[in-house]
Amino acid sequence: MACNPRTVIIGAGLAGAAVAHFLDGPALVLEQGSQAGAEASAQNAGMVRLLVEDPVERRLALRGEARLRELGEEGSRVTGAVHGLVHDPGELDDAVAALRAAGHEVQSVDRAADVAPVLAGAALRRAWYVPGARVADPHALIQRLLAGAELRRGVQVRSLIVESGRLVGLQTSQGPLHAERVVLAAGAWAGALAATAGLHRPLFPVRRSLLLTTPHPLARPEHPWCWLEDLGLYLRPEAGRWLLSGCDERVEAAPQGPGSRGELDPDWRDQVGERLLATLPAIEEVGWSGGWTGLRTFAPDRRPLLGPDPELPGLFWAAGLGGFGLTAHLAVGEAVAAWLGGAPPAWLRSEEVDPGRTMPRRWVIRPLGTHHGSRLVSG
Ligand SMILES: Cc1cc2nc3c(=O)[nH]c(=O)nc-3n(C[C@H](O)[C@H](O)[C@H](O)COP(=O)(O)OP(=O)(O)OC[C@H]3O[C@@H](n4cnc5c(N)ncnc54)[C@H](O)[C@@H]3O)c2cc1C
Numbered sequence: 562m563a564c565n566p567r568t569v570i571i572g573a574g575l576a577g578a579a580v581a582h583f584l585d586g587p588a589l590v591l592e593q594g595s596q597a598g599a600e601a602s603a604q605n606a607g608m609v610r611l612l613v614e615d616p617v618e619r620r621l622a623l624r625g626e627a628r629l630r631e632l633g634e635e636g637s638r639v640t641g642a643v644h645g646l647v648h649d650p651g652e653l654d655d656a657v658a659a660l661r662a663a664g665h666e667v668q669s670v671d672r673a674a675d676v677a678p679v680l681a682g683a684a685l686r687r688a689w690y691v692p693g694a695r696v697a698d699p700h701a702l703i704q705r706l707l708a709g710a711e712l713r714r715g716v717q718v719r720s721l722i723v724e725s726g727r728l729v730g731l732q733t734s735q736g737p738l739h740a741e742r743v744v745l746a747a748g749a750w751a752g753a754l755a756a757t758a759g760l761h762r763p764l765f766p767v768r769r770s771l772l773l774t775t776p777h778p779l780a781r782p783e784h785p786w787c788w789l790e791d792l793g794l795y796l797r798p799e800a801g802r803w804l805l806s807g808c809d810e811r812v813e814a815a816p817q818g819p820g821s822r823g824e825l826d827p828d829w830r831d832q833v834g835e836r837l838l839a840t841l842p843a844i845e846e847v848g849w850s851g852g853w854t855g856l857r858t859f860a861p862d863r864r865p866l867l868g869p870d871p872e873l874p875g876l877f878w879a880a881g882l883g884g885f886g887l888t889a890h891l892a893v894g895e896a897v898a899a900w901l902g903g904a905p906p907a908w909l910r911s912e913e914v915d916p917g918r919t920m921p922r923r924w925v926i927r928p929l930g931t932h933h934g935s936r937l938v939s940g
Pocket of ligand 1: 571572573574575576577591592593594597598599600601602603604605606607608609610716717718719746747748749750751754769770771819854855856857858879880881882883884885886887888889
């Protein structure tokens, strides 16, 4: 086997790039695709979301956003965000309290349209405005984060090589590669790769659709992004149009190789259109101009798999970033680099993100984007 740098990272998405950035030492990043960041990291909605309910996700989000601010305006910018509630005005109270306690400004707004004109006429029972909320540019971020790393594109890792109970290398499409430490940052493919070493680490990719409207005068770059939480609908301006999602979820296996981006289902687009019409009169006249679907990858408890694998020395995880990987990737990179450096991160409890933790055997998905219509799946 050829001798290579000590840490090999599988995957050049946001997770792998962020680990490479924070590593104290050289990193070799292997990417199966012809370019970095072309899978989930290129398919997201660009929103840096801080108002979240799960405490572990929130810790990662807050840390990730703080690191994003340190990078300056290069990879993200402030637009503000409005989180609206149509049914249950109390649904975000805990998340708001936690965000305020962390020092972020959150305002209760009576007339949401004053800060977000697209919400004019929307029947909201409560609206929260986060003036410091950001949108981020994953492409720019990944380019910057990978600047100091060696990136090999078009190299697919086929299996992990284990000797005497320890990870010693990788079988790749270009032959075997020696590696003392490997970071699994392979997004939707991570669970299958772990299985090549006999590890059962449940991760399930879930497809979600993003729709683009025709040009609309309110879709100006400085308009806050908006999330109608209990309706399962979010939108933000994108090049003079609205980029929006009905928050659909459909469990689906990852493809054999690169290429997880999918086509829109016209029936779903029409359903989202009906919801839009019924909710946001300010944009009822828009038409559709495109869109795509992408894979978000979750563990059954919807928390990421981070740090050393308890059963396979030499393997580290940076996977299961679900729907918050753009928000949290810098925190993920910082945490995993700390584990690799031998000093676990003081701000994250290892057991909460332990790759070998006990997982529920069945978990909830929301095909329609809300609790209504939720169902249990297993696998
Ligand atoms: C529709 C949608 C909307 C989203 N919106 C948001 C949002 O608004 N805010 C937010 O914070 N997050 C959002 N996300 C989530 C975010 O995009 C993801 O959490 C994040 O991109 C995951 O990054 P990753 O690096 O783990 O995975 P990926 O970007 O998928 O990267 C994994 C990489 O590993 C490579 N790889 C896999 N297997 C191998 C192999 N065997 N050999 C070599 N390379 C391999 C892949 O080719 C890929 O490049 C959204 C996601 C989707 C799909």
